[in-house]
Amino acid sequence: MKDRKFFGNKSSDEIIKTIQEFHGWAAPGVIIGAIMVDYALENLPAEAEKDAIVETTHCLPDSIQLFTPCTFGNGWMKVADWDRFALTFYDKKTLNGFRVWLDPEKLKHFTVVNNWYMRLVPKKSIPLEVLNEAILSAGRDMLSGKKVTVTGLYGKKEKNNISICSGCGEPYSASTGALCQQCSGHGYFKYSSAE
């Protein structure tokens, strides 16, 4: 597996370097994600324009953003906050796709990875290099994949009409009412009194 090529021509060392640069460190979850993305894409027509849906906010979104044209900001990747280590790529035109997930029955055969993912041992007791080596060695054998038809979370998220908030004077989505979220009391900051 160590010598396996990802996405046609990338070595596992290149994959890990790319992950380190973007994600900040060689996170095991992002490496599993790279294997998942590679597996899903191989099961869809190369020529199809593909969008992504990911079922967790943790790690996996970065694998999609790094190794496909789908990003959070361009809207081609949608995130369902379900804490499931699974993703789907699908053809935008036909909605036919391929879903890949970390399969607990298969994962049991890979003790190091299983102990880490299912939290059977303290995280810090597994050295990162050992874990990542085990992940690369398991490869697709810990995953399952199946053809799906996408029935939700697809399509372009349209921008709402922009209004000016009568509280702060800033543009915001008119659909949320006469005031923006911050001025309605649902904000996340207060201005420092010094300014």
Place this chain on the structure above:
Amino acid sequence: MKDRKFFGNKSSDEIIKTIQEFHGWAAPGVIIGAIMVDYALENLPAEAEKDAIVETTHCLPDSIQLFTPCTFGNGWMKVADWDRFALTFYDKKTLNGFRVWLDPEKLKHFTVVNNWYMRLVPKKSIPLEVLNEAILSAGRDMLSGKKVTVTGLYGKKEKNNISICSGCGEPYSASTGALCQQCSGHGYFKYSSAE
């Protein structure tokens, strides 16, 4: 402005190339975002470890992910889906931060950008190069920024305990009940009958 350096040493051409490679095209919103990120970071101590909060899902998250260590998947960037073109960076330790937003009063002085952002003319009537040139030329003069204290959306989003769904047998967050979201009827796909 065309010759301005971003993030200490990057030219606007480099910024645009980086955006094209990740986001797929030189989206005006991501370019404005780069100017916003640059402005915010300059107003915080260089040595502080900084997290980000962004107030829209459109475009702006990619500027943060491209030009800072904060990504969606590593959890250092949080997204509030408010359709506000604004972002905050803050010191993780002190929660003191700096918020930057597109200021409608200032934007009025930049007709091309204002017409595009406020949708006063059809999007397609403005050539992309003309719009992006106008954005680079306006630079920070269309933005406002202010010191803030962050009061929400900060901190690490902990992973929930993992259970195995009694419906599909997949791992999922135990906190959502006895079944995963898909098996509870809130899913986004169906398996193809052929498989």
